[in-house]
Amino acid sequence: MTNAYLTLPRLREDTMERINEAFQRVQERLRRAAAILEQSGLPYAVIGGNAVIHWISQVNPAAYRFTQDVDVLIRREDLPSMTKVMEAAGFRYRHVRGIDMFLDGPINKVQDAVHLLFAGEKVRPTDLVPTPAVEESTPGDGYQVLSLEALVRMKLTSFRLKDQTHLDDMLQVGLIDKSLKERLPIELAERYQQILDQFEPHLGNDFDFTGANES
Amino acid sequence: MTVAVLHDFSWQRMINAVEAVDRRQAHCVAAFLIRMKLTAFRTVDRVHLDDLLSVQLFDPSWTDRFPPEFASRLAAVFDVHEVWPDDYVEALTAAGFQSDEELVEFQTICRESGDQRLDTLPWFLAREKAHEKVRIA
Numbered sequence: 001m002t003n004a005y006l007t008l009p010r011l012r013e014d015t016m017e018r019i020n021e022a023f024q025r026v027q028e029r030l031r032r033a034a035a036i037l038e039q040s041g042l043p044y045a046v047i048g049g050n051a052v053i054h055w056i057s058q059v060n061p062a063a064y065r066f067t068q069d070v071d072v073l074i075r076r077e078d079l080p081s082m083t084k085v086m087e088a089a090g091f092r093y094r095h096v097r098g099i100d101m102f103l104d105g106p107i108n109k110v111q112d113a114v115h116l117l118f119a120g121e122k123v124r125p126t127d128l129v130p131t132p133a134v135e136e137s138t139p140g141d142g143y144q145v146l147s148l149e150a151l152v153r154m155k156l157t158s159f160r161l162k163d164q165t166h167l168d169d170m171l172q173v174g175l176i177d178k179s180l181k182e183r184l185p186i187e188l189a190e191r192y193q194q195i196l197d198q199f200e201p202h203l204g205n206d207f208d209f210t211g212a213n214e215s
Numbered sequence: 216m217t218v219a220v221l222h223d224f225s226w227q228r229m230i231n232a233v234e235a236v237d238r239r240q241a242h243c244v245a246a247f248l249i250r251m252k253l254t255a256f257r258t259v260d261r262v263h264l265d266d267l268l269s270v271q272l273f274d275p276s277w278t279d280r281f282p283p284e285f286a287s288r289l290a291a292v293f294d295v296h297e298v299w300p301d302d303y304v305e306a307l308t309a310a311g312f313q314s315d316e317e318l319v320e321f322q323t324i325c326r327e328s329g330d331q332r333l334d335t336l337p338w339f340l341a342r343e344k345a346h347e348k349v350r351i352a
Contacts, residue, residue: 048352097300098351110301113350123352158352161295165262198258201291 023066030070030088031102033114036141038086045073045137045146052166054145059173068111071135076118128187156188167195172202245272246280255286264292276336297350298339306337315346
């Protein structure tokens, strides 16, 4: 296999500063997009890693996991109106290989865009359940954010390693526990049990949210 | 001898030498970290390895740097990694393919005939079902 790009970067002295700048850039893009959508009155909900950060931060702000993705749930019928307001504010609509997104100004990289998912649809044909309704959301810190349970369902549906880690994070801070399983669609309950079975409390989290050690 | 060395001295060569040391140091640190992550290999470690892969800090060409017992874990890390669509399309186009179907056909022919040209593709294009391992969310 070719090894086209393996020149490791020099170790930098300004690493923390660059991390902070990257975090601020993502948050700024999220807040700018959300402000436009709030003003438009179009329903939306922040989903993905930023929604996880929102919920984790309610319990333990130090336990959040950085994400560079800005993901938003919208209704498909609102896409034309949303494109109009977002483009008027400097974003550019783009569709590439199944991803709908708003590029942030002149930046062309997919990873630096606002990614869209559509409510009530399956992201992949193999998904066990469709995405939630936009209405399953709650006001957050300057933006509408997906409800915790709907977010858990989305994470259990995509169930990539990153999603499993987000669910573990929620368990670690006590946002969710084994009682949630009863409220999940049966298709997702099995995956949730898998997360509970893998759960290892961090040092200092001397609780048993999962009930795994109950006699 | 000393005269010859002084005569050969150039700042650029000095800078290159320092950078080479930096790069070796970065490689050592990265390899050590990857080995730790491969050893623990919890879900969170696999996410970290995927993150390192995403920013191209290592790739399958590193497999030989680790003990053979890590090979299957490394293979699992490379197998589940999803590339950004931009990177996939750019690599696909650069390799001369017009579509996913062309890539799949090329892979099939190479695998069946033992054609080494498969090894000239970027690793994420050369793997099985490469076109399905592209991020869509």
